[in-house]
Amino acid sequence: MTRKIPSPFVTVETKAFWGAAREGRFLIPVCTACGKAHWYPRAICPFCAGDKVEWREASGKGTIYTFSPMRRVKEPYVIAHVTLAEGPTMLTNIVDCDPDKLRIGQPVALVFQETENGQPAPMFKPA
């Protein structure tokens, strides 16, 4: 991918995630009250409204829920929603792939991609 990847805003709610990403670790938020993982990460569980959400290292395995190769830009890329092995589905990009060979349901694996300011962001490639 040659596209310049915009860096994410990092907030007090999410700095632990982005810090771990710099160490190559992919964390997901899990509620200690209801036991469910959610996405996107937040301090209040969207399922039970509990405020004891903790970060756990995820497998980095998932499957493509849906995707779309963006063609009408100088540097094409693939937007996707990927369903993680841990349950939630997240917005991401599929990289290191032939866009014409991707399919829904395809297994994918985590790969961190550096954004403009050096912050790595989680993306996926065909497993």
Next chain:
Amino acid sequence: MTIKGKAYIAGAYEHPTRLAPDKTVAQLHAEVALGALKDAGLTREDVDGYFCSGDAPGPGPASMAEYMNLKLRHVDSTEIGGASYTLLAAHAAEAIALGKCDVALVTLGGRPRSEGMATGTAPRPRDPNQPEAGWEMPYAITTANGYAMCAMRHMHEFGTTSEQLAWVKVAASHHARHNPHAMLPEVVTVEDVVNSPMIADPLHRLDCCVISDGGGALVIVRPEIARRLKRPPVKIVGAGEAVKHLTGGTFDLTTSGASRAGPIAFAEAGVTPADIKYASIYDSFTITVVIQLEDLGFCAKGAGGKFVADGNLISGVGKLPFNTDGGGLCNNHPANRGSMTKVIEAVRQLRGEAHPAVQVKNCDLALAQGTGFQLATRHGSATLIMERE
């Protein structure tokens, strides 16, 4: 408490411009406001309620009330993107039903075309306080590739084809040829659509709506006022609204908020989809129409592709005439927000003032449906049902 029969659309006006480099956004709002008031037979001094959304400049109601020099006792600037105007029409009816205002003005205006906005293919600017912003910025979700992901999933689950989606554009183009203001007045074929350049798979250029400057406005009034005006009365009989989002990461992108907004509106109006003679369906993309038609109950979930095929949406040809002005796909998509023009064309149909070539016979019940923001993440949905008296 219901809004059924409590308020009437007395004025409706669509700005004829599609390119307005010589006008400001505030000026467009004011021009459409005056156009709708003139249509109603009312004046600026009659307005005591004002409704606008995210396209209004600056802080919305305060700026525009000053610019137009309105004296108000009720304001509302609910923002759910392109669906805001079907919603604000209903909110105006609610305010009138509660006695909070007598003459409500709803305006939309903008000039994304003059400003060179890459509406579909570039990510929109983000507010650092938007909680989802950080989780989307690196991935460059845009209007086009987001809606494309919904189309991709719909095709995967239900076997919907690009040719079926193309029929939505084909139908819109059959209507647009009768509209002298339409940006794309040429009739297109299914082949034209599927052979147009791919934007974001599976959506082609002709699956996308136009980018246009312009605007529109509505004047909504109490029944007593409607009765003394000269225009054919259009009664608001039902409305529903919903926000659909990603629900913590468990979601279905083949369904929109219309699946919740629609039934609320039909229940309030006491009618069913089979009773609707004309439907204005927000058409940011062809897939948007298919998903909303299913969610509103015009056909079963997953059957939308078959429903729209073979001209079923063409006035005088199919079972459900839609977007007889050419819609956002061919006519106009002012400020990148389509539900205002949806209400305006429904009003034309109910008044019997649509172009004769597309006027639905005995059009006594119409629906306008809006979807705003991003179908692939979070969006607003608003349904409005109107009746000719």
